[in-house]
Amino acid sequence: MSSKPRVTLCYGPYESSGIVQHRTFRLQGLQAALTARGHQCVLEETDEWNMVELQVNGELVFTCHIRQLEFGGDGTLDPVCREAVAAVENSC
Secondary structure (H helix, E strand, O other), rough: OOOOEEEEEEEOEEOOOOOEOOOOHHHHHHHHHHOOOOOOEEEEEEEOOOOEEEEEOOHHHHHHHHEOOOOOOOOOOOOOHHHHHHHHHHHO
16 A cells, blocks of 8 residues: 655745735645545645645645635635645646
């Protein structure tokens, strides 16, 4: 049985309450959904504002605007999160 590849979540800063900084609140559901499917997630800050990129084995498999992801939660009801998980699963 092969192990699941590590998924790198690259995320940029975004503005909230007038402050621009890296935040992981919108990544929680995505992390939870990927972890539930057996993937190890690694967070990596980037300078690209508002962007989330998922990389599997160094290959870009999904990208979106960070505000498209729902705040908090487990990702099960977030359609963008489901699309991201599907992209990761299809790349394996």
